[in-house]
Amino acid sequence: ARQEWSMSDFEIGRYIGEGKFGKVYLAREKQSGYVVALKVIYKAKLEKYRFHSHLRREIEIQHSLNHPNVLRLFTWFHDEERVVLVLEYAARGELYKVLRAAGCFTERTAATYVASLAGALAYCHKKQVIHRDIKPENLLLDIEGRIKIADFGWAARSNAKRHTLCGTIDYLAPEMIEKKAHDYAVDNWTLGILCYEFLYGSPPFEADEQDDTLRRIVRVDLTFPSTPCVSSEAKDLISKLLVKDSSKRLSLEDIMKHPWIKKNAEPSGSCIKQREVKKTK
Numbered sequence: 001a002r003q004e005w006s007m008s009d010f011e012i013g014r015y016i017g018e019g020k021f022g023k024v025y026l027a028r029e030k031q032s033g034y035v036v037a038l039k040v041i042y043k044a045k046l047e048k049y050r051f052h053s054h055l056r057r058e059i060e061i062q063h064s065l066n067h068p069n070v071l072r073l074f075t076w077f078h079d080e081e082r083v084v085l086v087l088e089y090a091a092r093g094e095l096y097k098v099l100r101a102a103g104c105f106t107e108r109t110a111a112t113y114v115a116s117l118a119g120a121l122a123y124c125h126k127k128q129v130i131h132r133d134i135k136p137e138n139l140l141l142d143i144e145g146r147i148k149i150a151d152f153g154w155a156a157r158s159n160a161k162r163h164t165l166c167g168t169i170d171y172l173a174p175e176m177i178e179k180k181a182h183d184y185a186v187d188n189w190t191l192g193i194l195c196y197e198f199l200y201g202s203p204p205f206e207a208d209e210q211d212d213t214l215r216r217i218v219r220v221d222l223t224f225p226s227t228p229c230v231s232s233e234a235k236d237l238i239s240k241l242l243v244k245d246s247s248k249r250l251s252l253e254d255i256m257k258h259p260w261i262k263k264n265a266e267p268s269g270s271c272i273k274q275r276e277v278k279k280t281k
């Protein structure tokens with residue numbers, strides 16, 4: 001029978017992160033010793049921001065997904081004041097911190113992450129789920145250095161037509177800014193943004209003023225700096241994703257067949273250096 005979980009089933013460990021509506025703690029399930037991440041969301045906050053339907057959709061969507069590059073939502077429970085999501089623990093933390101620390105990734109690492117994300121998004125799209133908020137802050141790395149899409153707070157079933165602009169605007173596709181009906185292809189656009197940011201260290205349309213960023217996005221004002229030196233195949237893939245007409249963007253399947261991906265992506269999805277693996281063994 002489905003066991004009713006509660007906080008007393010877990011030993012709560014250190015605080016590992018937070019977002020707008022909750023805090024995440026490392027935890028260990030007492031019976032199995034299994035290490036998880038508990039995302040604790042206070043109901044008072046939900047009431048205040050009228051966030052129930054949002055959270056319900058996040059839970060229903062993330063719980064229905066089971067893919068190596070999508071962070072698992074194992075189960076959830078609530079008590080008087082909190083809703084708690086029991087999530088997969090990603091032991092190497094937030095991708096954006098690793099990216100900022102590294103400055104930019106090698107083509108092998110970037111291609112491996114892009115291939116993993118394309119696979120995860122193809123899986124999500126097959127399940128009629130559009131994430132719509134794929135950005136480095138929502139990407140985590142597990143102990144093997146495999147990328148995990150987290151935080152489905154802004155995900156939607158394909159028929160959703162909500163247009164509230166959310167979070168960082170660097171990743172918004174033109175059709176979301178121009179409030180046109182957007183479809184799965186927004187995630188393909190975002191993959192182009194991410195690929196550029198993995199290789200150059202910052203997103204392609206960044207500008208000091210938000211309006212300038214929005215203008216550069218709708219104009220697809222794409223330029224490739226001369227440093228760091230990036231292969232022409234990588235630029236070719238990015239140029240085929242950052243296309244204004246969403247119907248002309250490279251499909252997720254074609255991304256995985258692109259020469260730059262074939263040549264550089266690690267099939268295992270993991271790029272950590274061998275010596276690091278020995279350390280953890």
Ligand SMILES: CC[C@@H](NC(=O)c1cc2[nH]nc(NC(=O)c3ccc(N4CCN(C)CC4)cc3)c2s1)c1ccccc1
Binds near residue numbers: 020039071139
């Ligand atoms: C993606 C945002 C989202 N986060 C989750 O759902 C999250 C779910 C989940 N599972 N595992 C995590 N791991 C970590 O957060 C983490 C962070 C740093 C770590 N290290 C620091 C550097 N060190 C060298 C290695 C260890 C290790 C693990 C997170 S975050 C969220 C959304 C709303 C509210 C709270 C959190």
